[in-house]
Amino acid sequence: MEFREEIVRSYFKAWINNERDVLKEIFSENIVYSECYGPEYNDIDIIQRWFEDWHNNGEVLAWDIKQFIHDENITVVEWYFKCVYKDNASxxxxxxxxxxxxxxxxxxxxxxxxxxKHYYPYG
Structure with missing residues (x-):
């Protein structure tokens, strides 16, 4: 499981350091990647194109891992993400x-x- 954690860490670090070449080492050729707000990318070449296009417009400032959960071939990662994209921070x-x-x-x-930013409506 530690090996998979290192793969995920390498992937997050690639976004921070804009290291496109790492992607082919991490993903299978037929990767299916679903972003949290809707877009989906199918195929390593498409992911590399998205990665490059994204970095032409933005910068990842932080992608911090909070925890890993493993079950057979699946790893779940909880994280915090911060970036600037087209001059908008999020x-x-x-x-x-x-x-x-x-x-x-x-x-x-x-x-x-x-x-x-979480809030406590009852406390």
Missing amino acids: EFDGVSIIDFDDNNRIISLKEFQSKF
């Missing part, structure tokens, strides 16, 4: 459900987000 908490193949490459990644 931050949110999130969860990724990541499915690995037998070669420890990511074949499916689904992101879900939560508002970063």
Whole structure:
């Protein structure tokens, strides 16, 4: 499980450091990636294109891991994300459900987000 955690850490770090070449080491050729706000990318070439386009307009300032949960080929990651994209700053908490193949490459990644600023309506 530690090996999978290192793969996820490498992926998050690639976004912070704009390291596109890492993607082919991490993802399978037929990766299916669902972002938390709707877009879906199918295929490593499309993901590399998205990664490059995104970095032409933005910068990831933080992508911090809070915890990992493992079950067979699936790893769940809870995280905090902060970026500037087209001069708009945003931050949110999130969860990724990541499915690995037998070669420890990511074949499916689904992101879900939560508002970063939480409030207590009854307290």
